[in-house]
């Protein structure tokens with residue numbers, strides 16, 4: 001049999017076509033959501049580690065974030081909700097490989113020992129700036145705004161997942177995102193799965209980041225959901241969470 005050889009461009013077109021078809025396979029998507037819902041009981045989403053530190057994003061989602069960073073080549077990635085630092089380290093190492101950019105990791109609380117470990121990871125640490133404060137506090141926002149100073153920015157929203165809080169973050173931090181760059185809104189999966197019974201939180205199917213995304217998009221015509229990105233993945237906590245600034 002003659003082997004079909006694609007050019008890179010053609011191969012990417014073929015993949016895009018199949019990803020788009022997969023995104024319309026409702027049964028498959030529903031079963032992926034079910035897998036995430038059932039696995040969440042066992043803290044599946046918390047099991048990923050990068051350079052020794054826990055990331056609360058699934059590997060597929062980390063790779064998608066990497067896709068966007070590689071294509072966008074930002075000066076800053078702002079991760080709102082730094083938690084255990086694994087995602088921040090992953091992003092900083094991608095920036096280091098590209099040879100450009102800094103990760104600003106914001107959280108209301110960053111334990112001293114975590115800070116020490118994060119700032120002791122060699123050259124990757126030089127790409128990380130940790131800030132403590134609440135994302136929606138004016139002072140915190142101004143501090144970050146001054147740091148990024150109109151440079152190219154990607155924002156990742158992954159803190160308090162209530163609709164009200166995420167909508168406020170979207171409204172505030174979208175101002176820092178340049179044309180052709182992204183806001184990545186995490187945990188939109190909460191719209192599709194039953195809440196975890198062991199860890200009680202304020203968010204659920206009716207109060208979650210996807211509700212905030214939908215409201216935000218009604219009022220801002222500058223951003224759209226970049227479907228091509230989400231179409232690629234099945235086991236994702238961030239469906240419809242990649243918002244691209246197009247105007």
Ligand SMILES: C[S@@+](CC[C@H](N)C(=O)[O-])C[C@H]1O[C@@H](n2cnc3c(N)ncnc32)[C@H](O)[C@@H]1O
Nearest residue numbers: 055056057081083087107108134135158159160
């Ligand atoms: C889901 S975790 C973040 C996970 C992390 N982005 C990752 O991928 O590993 C949520 C974090 O947001 C933080 N947080 C909650 N409310 C916040 C707020 N108003 N401002 C900043 N951080 C907040 C929490 O302390 C917690 O560490």
